[in-house]
Amino acid sequence: MKGIAVSTGVAIGKAYLLDSTKFCILKHQLSELEAEKEVDRFREAIEKTKLQMTDIKKRAKKVADKYAVILDTYSLLLDDDILVNDTIENIKKYKTNAEWALTQTLNNFLKLFDNINDEYLKGKKDDLDLLVQTILRNLIGHSQESLSDIQEPVIIVTHSLSPSDTIMMPRNFVKGMATEAGGKTSHVGIFAAALGIPAITGIKGLTSNINSGDQIIVDGIDGEVIIGPSSETLQHYAKKQENYRKYEERLLANIHQPAETLDGHQVKLLANIESSQEIKSLHKFGAEGVGLYRTEFLYLAASVLPEERELYENFKLVVQEMDSKPVVIRTMDIGMDKQFGNVRNDDEDNPALGLRGIRLSLAKPQLLTDQAKGILRASLYGDVKILYPMVSSVTEIIQANKILEDAKNDLRKDQIPFNENLEVGAMIETPAAAICIDHILKEVDFISIGTNDLIQYLLAVDRVNENVAHLYQPFHPSVLRSLKNIIQSAENAGKKVSICGELGGDPMATMLLLGLGKLDDLSMEPHSIPKVKKIIRTIRLDEARQLADNVLEMSSPDEITSFITNEMRVRFPEDFDRDLSFEEKSSST
Numbered sequence: 001m002k003g004i005a006v007s008t009g010v011a012i013g014k015a016y017l018l019d020s021t022k023f024c025i026l027k028h029q030l031s032e033l034e035a036e037k038e039v040d041r042f043r044e045a046i047e048k049t050k051l052q053m054t055d056i057k058k059r060a061k062k063v064a065d066k067y068a069v070i071l072d073t074y075s076l077l078l079d080d081d082i083l084v085n086d087t088i089e090n091i092k093k094y095k096t097n098a099e100w101a102l103t104q105t106l107n108n109f110l111k112l113f114d115n116i117n118d119e120y121l122k123g124k125k126d127d128l129d130l131l132v133q134t135i136l137r138n139l140i141g142h143s144q145e146s147l148s149d150i151q152e153p154v155i156i157v158t159h160s161l162s163p164s165d166t167i168m169m170p171r172n173f174v175k176g177m178a179t180e181a182g183g184k185t186s187h188v189g190i191f192a193a194a195l196g197i198p199a200i201t202g203i204k205g206l207t208s209n210i211n212s213g214d215q216i217i218v219d220g221i222d223g224e225v226i227i228g229p230s231s232e233t234l235q236h237y238a239k240k241q242e243n244y245r246k247y248e249e250r251l252l253a254n255i256h257q258p259a260e261t262l263d264g265h266q267v268k269l270l271a272n273i274e275s276s277q278e279i280k281s282l283h284k285f286g287a288e289g290v291g292l293y294r295t296e297f298l299y300l301a302a303s304v305l306p307e308e309r310e311l312y313e314n315f316k317l318v319v320q321e322m323d324s325k326p327v328v329i330r331t332m333d334i335g336m337d338k339q340f341g342n343v344r345n346d347d348e349d350n351p352a353l354g355l356r357g358i359r360l361s362l363a364k365p366q367l368l369t370d371q372a373k374g375i376l377r378a379s380l381y382g383d384v385k386i387l388y389p390m391v392s393s394v395t396e397i398i399q400a401n402k403i404l405e406d407a408k409n410d411l412r413k414d415q416i417p418f419n420e421n422l423e424v425g426a427m428i429e430t431p432a433a434a435i436c437i438d439h440i441l442k443e444v445d446f447i448s449i450g451t452n453d454l455i456q457y458l459l460a461v462d463r464v465n466e467n468v469a470h471l472y473q474p475f476h477p478s479v480l481r482s483l484k485n486i487i488q489s490a491e492n493a494g495k496k497v498s499i500c501g502e503l504g505g506d507p508m509a510t511m512l513l514l515g516l517g518k519l520d521d522l523s524m525e526p527h528s529i530p531k532v533k534k535i536i537r538t539i540r541l542d543e544a545r546q547l548a549d550n551v552l553e554m555s556s557p558d559e560i561t562s563f564i565t566n567e568m569r570v571r572f573p574e575d576f577d578r579d580l581s582f583e584e585k586s587s588s589t
Contacts, residue, residue, distance in 0.1 A: 011176025291523025357390020451501025
């Protein structure tokens with residue numbers, strides 16, 4: 001069965017089927033007096049859930065900083081105006097039971113995530129649903145079976161895992177995880193990756209095909225679950241399991257060496273982060289800075305709009321932790337139908353093309369002013385840069401820079417120091433920005449290519465729409481020609497260029513990207529850095545350019561994908577040839 005590999009490795013063992021069936025909620029009409037009591041019952045369930053989350057977070061800190069961050073978001077959601085107050089209002093208005101009112105609120109709340117275009121944040125929908133299920137359990141007085149009772153090595157199989165599930169499980173007995181819900185950015189993936197537990201999510205029909213005690217294999221390398229494997233298959237995967245462990249050890253052995261080609265071209269490998277608490281783990285993967293600090297989490301679950309000082313303290317912490325390494329802070333790239341102080345957006349039929357990114361910041365200039373001041377003040381402590389998202393015209397940059405300049409003047413008047421030479425960058429992620437790149441380069445110090453959106457907009461494909469997701473093709477000729485033109489234009493203008501979308505962290509694309517032109521930085525999820533670095537350190541720049549030249553002559557995405565796949569498998573069998581085990585690939589080179 002195929003799914004999404006969220007934590008790499010191979011697990012072999014007995015399945016432990018965890019019942020995570022959702023409750024069937026019925027609607028009950030209440031009297032006026034009963035409705036008032038129902039509000040009190042709901043508040044008690046919220047308080048109980050908060051205490052549970054506080055306890056879970058204490059345990060989570062022992063697991064991983066990034067995992068604890070998710071629980072911060074959960075706690076903020078429990079204080080959220082929409083989740084809590086709207087439920088209370090619905091109980092009073094419609095005189096219904098709390099369980100029914102809460103599920104109705106959840107459906108409305110999920111629209112928040114539909115109006116977010118960032119793929120990472122969209123992945124949090126499952127986490128929100130799990131939180132509501134926890135509240136429902138506290139309302140109903142139902143306790144789910146505890147994973148703490150497990151006393152033998154198992155592979156957890158379930159529809160979804162709540163934070164309390166993952167924290168309570170005895171980690172010395174959990175060899176792997178497989179779930180029907182979730183994605184790469186869900187808490188299950190982050191938890192599993194933090195502990196090195198092979199895990200796969202998003203497997204439709206998983207629980208109906210597996211029983212507790214079944215022998216299964218979780219292949220977190222290729223995203224497959226094998227049920228009832230033969231002895232020959234077991235032997236193959238046992239070897240693959242051991243060889244991948246050795247392969248990972250070799251990847252991390254030289255992690256702090258520079259990402260430099262054999263002929264001396266150096267590229268900085270930076271990290272994409274969502275929280276200040278992730279900084280401590282970047283050293284492990286050899287990150288040379290932060291190429292994209294997504295600030296959306298500071299707003300996503302906030303019941304009160306974060307102000308300048310709060311933003312400054314957060315940014316300052318990140319910059320100080322990174323010492324003198326670069327930190328690129330992207331202003332808020334979000335659009336939602338949510339009340340933030342006096343900021344409210346209406347529902348949008350197509351939020352990906354709506355009021356988001358720099359558009360929202362310019363429509364609500366105080367938002368950008370507070371962010372700009374926070375970033376400016378933090379710039380005193382290190383190499384800080386500001387990055388504008390969703391740019392589609394030079395006018396937007398000029399307007400944003402005017403707000404930035406006004407923020408500087410305010411700080412000067414208040415005698416608050418900052419780096420007067422703060423670098424300003426633009427995200428190149430719309431076709432308009434790609435086509436008019438020469439105009440944009442005149443107004444900024446650097447550019448960062450957001451390949452996720454750029455590909456989506458160039459190809460007119462919503463990659464989360466299962467009907468057209470197969471048409472989302474990173475190696476489409478139009479995408480590669482656009483990238484080459486953008487990179488070449490930046491070089492001609494003497495401006496630095498970075499790639500911070502998923503393509504930048506895909507080892508299969510590394511050689512091609514270097515061959516398209518002078519790239520200064522690649523920014524990616526931290527765990528992708530070791531393999532990308534290995535590719536860079538074992539190639540020559542002229543080889544990469546030849547590869548790119550060959551590809552640019554091709555007209556079919558399938559032809560290009562096949563060519564690149566074959567080339568990379570031949571050059572790096574240890575990393576890309578899935579037909580052999582990792583150790584076999586290593587010895588064959």
